[in-house]
Amino acid sequence: MDPLYHHQMAISILTGGWLSEGCFFRAPLYPYFLALLYKIFGVNLLIPRIGQAIIGSFSCLLVYHLGKKVFSKKVGLIAGLVSAFYPLLIYFDGELLLTNLLIFLLLLAFYLLLNGRMFLSGLFFGLSAITRPNILLFLFLFLLINLRNRKKVFPFFLGVILPIIPVALRNYIKGKDIVLIAWQGGINFYIGNNPESDGITAIIPNTRGSWWGGFYDARRIAEEEMKRELKPSEIDRFWLKKGIEFILKNPKKAFLLFLKKTYLFFNGYEISNNRDIYLFSRFTYLKYLIHKLPFFFFPFGLLFPLSLIGIYFSQREKKKEGILYLFLISYSLSFILFFVTARYRMPLIPILIIFASYGGIRLFKERSQSIPFAIFSVAYILFNIDPFRITSPNLGQSYTTIALAKKEAGDDEGAYQLALKAIKEDSLWVEAYNLIGVILTEKNRLVEAKKVFEKSLIINPYLPETYHNLGNLSYAEGEREKAKEFYRTAIRLDPYAARSYNNLGNIYLEEGKMKEALELYEKAYNLEPLFDIALFHSGLVYYYLGEKSKAFSIWKKVLKINPKNKLARLALQELK
Known part of the structure; x- marks a missing residue:
């Protein structure tokens, strides 16, 4: 995202x-x-x-x-x-x-x-x-x-x-x-x-x-x-x-949550945010370098204990790297106060690598010392376990993310199969149902699509995207009034639903209600300044109203936003 x-x-x-x-x-x-x-x-x-x-x-x-x-x-x-x-x-x-x-x-x-x-x-x-x-x-x-x-x-x-x-x-x-x-x-x-x-x-x-x-x-x-x-x-x-x-109001619960976030921030497991790091690394050579095994989260599960040894030796010898300690502590705290993920701790990694390199060298030279080995052993065991059971991510979400990427790339069949796989992993992952419904609608399998969207509404009756998709389906069935109601419901649930404003505007445009259509298109474009389709449609309204110079300037702007917009290119050629 x-x-x-x-x-x-x-x-x-x-x-x-x-x-x-x-x-x-x-x-x-x-x-x-x-x-x-x-x-x-x-x-x-x-x-x-x-x-x-x-x-x-x-x-x-x-x-x-x-x-x-x-x-x-x-x-x-x-x-x-x-x-x-x-x-x-x-x-x-x-x-x-x-x-x-x-x-x-x-x-x-x-x-x-x-x-x-x-x-x-x-x-x-x-x-x-x-x-x-x-x-x-x-x-x-x-x-x-x-x-x-x-x-x-x-x-x-x-x-x-x-x-x-x-x-x-x-x-x-x-x-x-x-x-x-x-x-x-x-x-x-x-x-x-x-x-x-x-x-x-x-x-x-x-x-x-x-x-x-x-x-x-x-x-x-x-x-x-x-x-x-x-x-x-x-x-x-x-x-x-x-x-x-x-x-x-909840000081005990908040403090325990703070302790949990602190532990997770330094745990060896890489907590994903946008995409499941472990799943997506499977598609690259990084699958050989990133591991989550019982009692072995590589690489951070090894790096952090080694860095603690480096900090131990540098403290004992009173080396002057206090500025780095201040950064490690303050930067960590600045995220633990909020919420934690793997990428938020990434700026600490180079500093920890420096300490770990020093710690590794000293540990090799002073193998007879028990304290550094004790620090490493305790830290390794503590931060390579999963007491909060976070190592089982939502694969439904991950498969849906890949499915959306495939849909964007034009691979509808691949997207469809991955969305089915997502539902198999998580039967309540509503985004996967919506994606399947969209694909079925585009293939004109409207009866099947409707059943999928109805299932989506059972899981979550307040999701604007589902009503938007039902609006598209109703429009494909030729039921304009029903489509309008679905789009209005989507807008009521999400006043920032730019695509619902646009599609509702399309119906008003077909009905010849130019003023209403233009207001909806402009609303959609103002909400999403990169929404070139809504901007193109507003140019279309001006064209039908006889303001061809205004339409021309709008369609030129459409091509600035999206040079691949074929409709705007064709429209400009017509005006020339």
Whole structure:
């Protein structure tokens, strides 16, 4: 879900202007990085992955230099090599996620910091903050500790705020609201601190599992409860307040949840968020490097105990890497307070690799010492078990994710079979039923499709997507009034259901109700600025109303959003 969001956001930046609209919901640097690549090389999903592979290589070089600076050249060499082959670093280099860029920025910032380049170090920490705002906790503590050293603090602070101030100003100008970087924090805090939280599930209870569905539901629930339209910062505070209320009303439960999240954050098992890491790695050579076996979660289940040995030896010898300890603690805490997944701890991996490399060397040299072996043994046993039974992920969700990708690629039969497999794994996974119903509708197997959608409604009668799909089915059956009712129900359940607005507009267009159709198309496009079909249809209305120049400019804009839109290309040729 997050890779798709980043891709869509990057295209939106290109088509809607580099400043885009509204306050940033998520930190903006990575989508802008993607947009820059798309601008230079064209919209191509391979180019960012090649770019990230190059960035990942430079990160390995920085790990070498940090290991050399903190410990020795030997430690640096080992740490750099381990980083180059660490499977999760390779895995996330290939994902359209901010992980790769964030790791590079942080490593470069630490390298500059340890070499006394305070302004430049602060600058790259600032860039890290507008990539992942959680880094602000570390920066606050670092500045607090060094407050008396003005010569050191001032250039560092100047560097930090240099990238942040333009983001805050842009949010105020474009969103008419005071948002420092992004307004996602309160929602994420409630996700990890509510009566139903398990510490790892990344959605608010009783909201949809899709990215945009969850986003719109969080906004809708807040506005319905407050009985007015809310600014982004107000939505942020609404969910933050609810999370704090849960903690204050349930201190024991909240504390136990905090302990659980702490344990899971350092557990060897890789907790997936967007896609099941273990399942998807089966399709690559990484299946030989990522393992979940009884009492053996590789690689983190081995890395973390080894890193603790390195920390033990470095503490005993009073080596000066306190800044790295501060980062490890503060960055970990900044996520444990919310919810935890494997990718959130990835920026810790290079630092842990450095400590693990040092610990491994010292352990080999001092094999007779019992304390390091005891630390390793206890940590290995503790963090390579699964007391919370999280190693059995929802395969229904994973198979549905792959099925959706196959559907997008045009492989309907492959998607259909995988959706059936998803239902076999989880008979209540409603998204799989909906996908099967959509495929059957497109194949004109309407009776079968209707039964599938009815089954979906039994499982979850409040899912807007199901009513939208039933609207499409009714329209295919020629029952326009019934289709309209289904689309209206979908909109009532989800006021941000852009596709339902569009399809309802299609019916009004066919009925000759141009004004109503145009309002619905514009509503759909305003909700989703990348929804080129809704924009095309609005151009169609202007064409029928005789405003051909207006239609021409709209269809030109459609091709900017989606150069592959054949209808817009044909329409423009007709006008010429």
